[in-house]
Amino acid sequence: MSRVAEEERRWLGAAFAALCRIESPTGRERACADAVAAELRAMGLQPAEDGCAAAARSDAGNLLARIEPADPGAPSILLCAHLDTVALAAPVEPVLRDGRWENANAGILGADNKAAVAVLLAAARRWSAAPPPVGVEILFTVAEEDGLRGATAFDPSVLRSAFGYVLDHASPIGEIVLASPTYYRIEAEFRGQAAHAGIRPEDGRSAIAAAATAVASMPLGRLDADTTVNVGSIAGGSESTNVVPDRCRLAAEVRSVDPSRAEDVVAETVDRLQDGADAHGCDVDVQVQRLFRGYRTRRTAPAVAAAEAALQACGHEPRPIVTGGGSDANAFEAAGFSCVNLANGTERNHEPTEAVSEAALERMLDVVLALPAAAARLDVRAGAPAAGGPAEAAAC
Numbered sequence: 593m594s595r596v597a598e599e600e601r602r603w604l605g606a607a608f609a610a611l612c613r614i615e616s617p618t619g620r621e622r623a624c625a626d627a628v629a630a631e632l633r634a635m636g637l638q639p640a641e642d643g644c645a646a647a648a649r650s651d652a653g654n655l656l657a658r659i660e661p662a663d664p665g666a667p668s669i670l671l672c673a674h675l676d677t678v679a680l681a682a683p684v685e686p687v688l689r690d691g692r693w694e695n696a697n698a699g700i701l702g703a704d705n706k707a708a709v710a711v712l713l714a715a716a717r718r719w720s721a722a723p724p725p726v727g728v729e730i731l732f733t734v735a736e737e738d739g740l741r742g743a744t745a746f747d748p749s750v751l752r753s754a755f756g757y758v759l760d761h762a763s764p765i766g767e768i769v770l771a772s773p774t775y776y777r778i779e780a781e782f783r784g785q786a787a788h789a790g791i792r793p794e795d796g797r798s799a800i801a802a803a804a805t806a807v808a809s810m811p812l813g814r815l816d817a818d819t820t821v822n823v824g825s826i827a828g829g830s831e832s833t834n835v836v837p838d839r840c841r842l843a844a845e846v847r848s849v850d851p852s853r854a855e856d857v858v859a860e861t862v863d864r865l866q867d868g869a870d871a872h873g874c875d876v877d878v879q880v881q882r883l884f885r886g887y888r889t890r891r892t893a894p895a896v897a898a899a900e901a902a903l904q905a906c907g908h909e910p911r912p913i914v915t916g917g918g919s920d921a922n923a924f925e926a927a928g929f930s931c932v933n934l935a936n937g938t939e940r941n942h943e944p945t946e947a948v949s950e951a952a953l954e955r956m957l958d959v960v961l962a963l964p965a966a967a968a969r970l971d972v973r974a975g976a977p978a979a980g981g982p983a984e985a986a987a988c
């Protein structure tokens with residue numbers, strides 16, 4: 593039996609569609625942040641924006657709102673969603689078809705992560721009228737889709753919560769992400785020597801041949817259960833075929849849930865790039881950037897136990913999984929704050945056919961509404977950080 597009332601279900605659908613219509617690609621979240629803050633204020637809450645806009649390379653900072661518990665001495669949990677979306681290929685016009693929200697135009701809907709934003713607003717609306725058994729801190733981050741920049745800039749020491757949840761995994765409700773990979777981006781620029789391809793090819797050194805040799809020698813795809821490698825783009829040469837190409841760039845990524853394995857595979861990939869350049873007398877410049885650090889959460893961690901209890905209370909079978917994707921949870925875990933990523937029931941994120949059903953939105957809200965009671969039954973104060981300052985104190 594769902595905890596969600598019919599009136600709340602309708603409010604949730606309308607709030608979700610309204611949020612989707614507000615364009616908020618990474619770095620341009622201002623209008624969406626303002627709309628969310630206004631909604632929270634209308635509920636009598638006092639959202640505070642931190643000073644992280646510049647650090648996150650956005651036009652808005654992260655928004656934090658606190659909901660006090662029924663018992664003033666009760667502990668607190670964090671709930672988090674991100675305000676940004678990937679780039680828009682078309683305007684967003686949400687339409688409901690057979691109980692599923694889609695974009696009427698050929699582009700993303702933005703259910704990643706506006707579905708979770710709407711659910712957290714609907715939950716805040718309930719709790720601002722009837723306080724939950726534990727305190728709830730609600731955080732809306734910016735610039736998640738490009739390197740978790742908002743969450744990375746956020747200062748978790750302002751939180752009162754013992755642990756938190758992000759609702760940012762596009763899979764059926766019930767899945768709990770227990771591990772997420774360390775993620776490296778590798779960019780290589782090969783430089784050779786241009787020469788006429790028909791008259792004096794002997795004088796040329798082909799940057800494209802060097803890159804091709806490197807890629808052909810790399811292990812690609814799924815290397816083991818924890819580790820993947822992909823060359824995502826390659827570009828080089830000139831418009832004409834009569835020049836031995838002196839330039840070629842490629843971009844690759846390495847992910848592994850095992851951080852030392854990720855480092856080893858990055859080192860091997862860099863070696864292959866260098867060997868490819870050497871084989872054709874070219875130079876190569878390689879840049880390696882770690883975009884986020886992986887984590888592994890124990891099944892017995894309080895955050896996981898509370899999530900399992902909330903899911904079971906809503907009639908869902910909890911299913912622990914390992915993901916190949918990252919989320920704001922990676923940034924919080926890297927900063928020492930325990931955070932679990934929960935499946936949110938959205939589908940085909942980042943694709944033009946992205947969708948979320950009304951039923952999934954309602955189920956997500958049902959689970960979120962069950963979380964405080966599940967957390968209240970645990971001693972979530974164990975290992976909790978000291979109480980944070982006021983929400984408005986958050987700064988970079």
Ligand SMILES: [Zn+2]
Nearest residue numbers: 674704705760
């Ligand atoms: Zn997301």
